[in-house]
Amino acid sequence: MKNLSVFFCGWLFAIGLGVSGMTQPIKIIRFLDITGNFDPSLLFVMGGAVMLGLFSFAWVLRQQQPKFDERFHLPSVTKIDGKLVLGAALFGIGWGLSGFCPGPALVSAITLSFPVAVFLGFLVLGLALGRWLGHKFNQQDEEQND
């Protein structure tokens, strides 16, 4: 039941991405093209998701625990540091260049398009690179604190 629930979440997420138009990178780029050929779609997507989420997340988090787990697994880091800002900045550049972010790219994998495969392949490489860089950042932090 637990695994079916999680599978359903992934499925629903993909359907949401498809219905919203997020699997069309041109729509994303047009949203980001604020001075030019502006398409407001993403505003409604994120707006809709977050308007709902603000209420639904608050309600869920008031429960003692999740339905199929002993506790909530929320990010514990709260500080706003260089890693976060640099990471977000780089992510934004890649997103702006392609119109793809991880979710839509993974859902689009089914199209068996070569460009999407290239994006995904380098995404995987990038995840490893980011992880390595993150460790380096942490090491530097530790050294400075000594």
Next chain:
Amino acid sequence: MTLANGLYPLIGGLLIGSAATLLLWSIGRIAGISNILAGVLHQSSGDGIWRWYFLAGLFFGGICLRLLQPEVFGPSPTSTGLLALAGLLVGCGSSLGNGCTSGHGVCGLSRKSLRSLVATLVFMFTAMVTVYFTQHVLAASQ
């Protein structure tokens, strides 16, 4: 304002928000795609195979879309070479920043996380600057 850039995106957003809510409600996890993918690839955490189930659902959703509404898929206007660079940046950035549009933009904002607000504002800004550059500055110089 048409259905395609108003109503459907809103409905899609509500579905995405529902999916994220359901994941939080059922197993207490955040639906951040970059972190879910990274977790599957760098399996050091050993905290269950839920990520595999989520990704399987995501792929199955893609299959359903492909079979029933293939028009929802569109190409990126970017050259394959630049897509490689973009993929690298998206992967590296989401890993370093511990989140992406779903992790920070949807879930983080829904949780009222200041960290996610900062991340979202930053990536929106750099993405918009990038598009301005590629669509207007570079295009104009040709």
